[in-house]
Amino acid sequence: MITVDALHHTFSIGKKGHEKKVEVLKGISFHIERGEIIAIVGKSGSGKSTLLQIIAGFMKPDSGSILVNNTEIAGYNEKQSAAFRLDNFGFIFQNFQLLPAQTVFENIELPLKLKGVNRDLRAQKVTELLNKVGLTEVADHYPNELSGGQQQRVSIARAMITNPPIILADEPTGSLDSQTEQEILALIRKLNKEENLTFVIITHDEEVATISDRQFRMTDGVLVGGMSRVI
C-alpha cells in the first residue's frame, strides 16, 4: 500500500547567510499494508509531523522514495500532488480545519465538489456518511455551533467522503478531552473494520497508539519499531 524508502529531509533555520541545517528525517523507511492502522508516536520536534506532511505531498523530501499503490509520488509537483491527494488521501487534523462559513453538510461535501460530483449524488453520499458518524441532526449547523468531538466527526466524515484508501491523521484527538478522545478512537477503529480503511496516525499520546495495529516510534528523525500490537 505505502512504501517509504530512505526518506531524508533537512530544514534551514536562522537568518539568511547564517542558516543552520537541521536534519529532521534521517533515512526513514517503512511499509504499510492496506487496512492497517499505523501509529507513529514521538515527542514534539521528533519529525513525525514532517514525515506525514511529506507523505501527503505538502512538501517535497530532499531524497528518498514514497510509493503509494506502486506509484512514486515523491517527485510530484504541486498540481500532481493535489490531484493525487484528492483521489487517495483523506485528512484528519488536530484542530479539525473546517470552513467556518460552511455548514456541516457543506464541509463534508467539499471534496466531492472538488472532484466534480453532481449535486444529487453528493447529497446522497453526505447523508449516508452523516448517519454513519452520527451527525444527521447537526447537518445544517455551522462548525462553531458544535462540540470538539462533533467537529472532529465532521472532519473524519470529510476525510472519508471520497472513499480514499488512506486516511492521514495528525494528532486527531489532540484538542479533545479524554472521554471524547475515546469516542473518536472508537469511531476510527469502527471505520477501519467496516470500510477496510488504512489509517496513518501521528500522535504523541500513547493512549491513541493503543488502537493501532502497529506502532512506530520517531526519535530525532529516526524511525524505529513497527511491531504488531500485542492484543
Add this chain to the structure above:
Amino acid sequence: MLFKDQLQFVLQHMKKNKLRVTMTVLAAMIGCAFLIVLASIGFGIQHTLKSELLNDDAITQIELWGDETLAEEDVAYIEGIDHVNVVLNRAEINGMVKSSLDDRTGETNASIADMTAQNKLPSSLSEGRLPENANEIVVGYHYGQSLLNEADLAELERKSREAEEAGSYYDGSEEGYKDALLNKEVNIQLYDENTQEYMEPAAFTIVGILKEPSYDWYRDTSIQFSDSLLVSYPDLITYPSTTIYVDSMENVMPVLELLKEQNYQVYSQVEQLEELDLFFLIFKIGLVFIGTIAVLIASIGIFNTMTMAVTERTREIGVLKAIGASPSLIQRLFLMESTFIGLLGTGLAIIVSYAVSFAANAILPYVVSFAFSDEDLSSYDITFSLIPWSLVVIAGGISLAVAILSGLRPARNATKIEVIQALRQEL
C-alpha cells in the same frame, strides 16, 4: 469542480463581504461610467457636426474652381465620368443688382446658371418653373423682403432701432412685398463695371420661386438668371464656378481623386468629413485615455479588495489545497471574484452612463442657452453626448480587462500559499 459549484462558491464569499464588495463595485462603476460619459462627449459632438454636413445637399457635390467658365470639352469629359450626374456651370454676377416693382425697390445678389443642366437636377423650386429665355428669372424664397417702399423703410428703421436698444436684432421679415411674386414683372438694373454705373432697367418675369433655405436664419433674396443673359450682356463681369453632382456620397471621393489627377481644382465637403473623422478619432482616443486613468484608479480598489480576500482566506485556501484543490482552481476562484466585481461595475456603469447621457442631452441645451445666449438651443438638433455600441464594447472591455488584471496578482498569490503555513493560522 463543476462550474456552477465554482460560481456558488464565489458568490457565497462575495455575499459574506457584502459591504466591501459593494464599495469596490461602486468604484469600478464610477471609473467605467466616467470613461464612457467622457468619450460620449466626443461621439456627441462628432455626430452633431457630421449630421450637419450630411443633411446638407452639398455632400454629393464637387466644387470646381477656375477663372473662366468651364469649356464645353471639359464639361463633356467630366459628364463622361462614372457616377457623375450633372455638371452645372454657374456664375456670380459682380456687385449688387437693383430691382423694382411698383413703388418698391431693393438690392440683391444675383447669379447665372446653365438652365439646361439645372433642369436635370431635382427641382430647387417651391413653385413655378426654371427660366427658358433671357427675360425670365427665378427668385429666392425671401425675395419679396428685399422689395421695400418708403413706409417699409421707415418701419424697418424704427423696429431695428428698438431691437438694438433691447439688445437684439430685427430681421425685417415683417416688411417687403407680401403678394404673390410668380409671373410678376420686375425691372432689373445690372451694374456696369466699365462705367461704374447701373445700366438701364430691363423687364424680367419671375417664373419660379426657389425653395425655403434649410437654415432658419438664412434669408434668400437672390435672383437667378438663365445663362442666355450673357448673350444680351456680353461685358457683364461674373465669377464662374462649376458644381459637379455625383450620384451618391460614397462615389464623391473616387470622382474627386480622378479630377485632381487631371489637375482640376476641386473641393468637396466629403474631404472635410474625412478630416473631421480623423480629428474626432484622435480626440476620442484622447478622451478614452483620460477615462482609462479613472478605471485604473478603480482597479487599485479591486486589487486591495482581492488582496484582503486572499489574506483573510489564507487558512481556507490551505484547507482547500490540503484536501486536493489544484492551484489552478484556487486561482480561477479568485479571478472569478474580481471578474464578477468588474462585470457588475461595468454593467452598472453602462446603465448609469446611458442615464447621464440622456439627462445631459435633455438638460444641457437649456443650461447652455441660459448661460451663453438668449437663443433657445433646444430647438436645434445638438447631441452633447452619444453612446454608440462601439463605445460600450471598448469601455466595457477596458474596464473588465483592468478588473481581471487587478485580480490576477492576488489570485496568483493565493496559489502560492503553503498548506502547512496556512493550516497553522488561527481563525
